[in-house]
């Protein structure tokens with residue numbers, strides 16, 4: 346492990362501990378960003394006031410009127426005095442002390458904050474006391490109050506903020522899923538209800554943890570993208586969405602201890618900066634057994650872990666593990682002439698979780714996450730049929746600006762391979778390669 350100086354997207358220069366794993370997608374170089382993804386851009390004007398700790402007025406005002414959500418402003422979590430310590434914090438140096446002004450608003454009001462509110466309330470209610478305060482200080486405090494209140498809100502109108510840019514709309518998410526995701530009635534229903542319920546719960550007891558399973562090309566990554574886009578304007582490229590790919594970020598089994606440490610640090614740093622962070626783990630079935638258990642404490646029912654609340658974060662795991670079980674159920678329904686839409690979650694979920702738990706190549710092999718019921722939903726993605734491939738092809742044609750030609754649609758779909766061999770029901774690559782096959786027919 347070594348350290349380098351690097352320039353982050355925000356333009357600031359910082360020292361980072363090089364991870365043996367490449368940086369996850371999005372601005373993951375920000376790894377343990379304890380001060381928000383873009384402090385220069387979104388630092389409220391009252392930061393200057395609050396760094397002067399000899400002046401309690403400012404502190405009270407800034408705490409009282411801090412932004413509704415974290416909005417990537419972290420002065421409310423860590424005082425400016427910690428800035429000099431941030432390298433050691435990033436490196437997770439044992440014994441490094443964080444200076445806190447009390448919990449962030451998302452973690453609930455601490456005693457100091459309540460006292461501050463009470464004091465300010467009393468002052469506002471008692472004009473004689475207010476008059477007694479030195480006028481310049483009062484003026485500056487009021488200016489701090491105004492800028493602290495207005496600036497962050499204005500900023501978030503024009504730039505992405507943690508959990509603030511837009512509130513999740515159930516209708517918009519439903520429309521996206523209905524219009525874009527084909528043949529996945531179970532996944533649609535679970536995701537809509539789970540994500541919407543979670544985001545609208547002001548005090549979730551634990552982070553939302555979804556484990557998406559299914560055959561290749563059935564829409565697991567696609568759905569993660571839809572979720573991310575419905576929560577953050579930048580979707581997968583958002584500063585608050587972090588994508589890990591097992592083979593890319595955790596390639597060497599011999600480094601598992603190091604990966605565990607780095608993963609914990611990464612998640613802790615980013616959740617400190619934004620409680621509503623989203624972490625997506627792709628290729629879970631290629632993840633070394635036990636690695637994912639490193640984040641178990643973050644997924645559990647704790648109010649705080651090491652001073653950080655993870656209850657508003659979201660974890661999404663993607664894997665092909667359990668695909669055979671899902672296919673068996675779908676095939677049984679097909680063979681008995683039943684509609685696939687009649688498959689219920691209870692027909693699959695339990696068998697799926699057991700098979701994932703007992704599969705050495707699932708990334709969840711004997712995982713305490715399953716053992717302790719920390720996965721909220723096992724979401725099955727059904728294998729896609731011929732008619733779903735045609736739907737994918739039509740969408741692709743439209744997105745390329747072509748007129749829909751049903752003859753080409755059928756020919757592309759027929760080129761795909763299906764299983765089981767005799768019945769040829771399900772596409773063995775889902776919708777994954779239909780797009781490249783389409784190129785053949787539009788070759789000028």
Ligand SMILES: Nc1ncnc2c1ncn2[C@@H]1O[C@H](COP(=O)(O)OP(=O)(O)OP(=O)(O)O)[C@@H](O)[C@H]1O
Nearest residue numbers: 525526527560561562563564565566567737776777
């Ligand atoms: N059910 C679906 N409905 C609509 N489009 C789909 C569906 N499944 C896949 N697609 C299309 O195929 C592309 C590839 O699918 P995606 O990457 O989501 O598959 P996956 O299930 O994550 O596969 P893998 O397990 O191999 O990672 C998507 O970007 C999307 O355009």
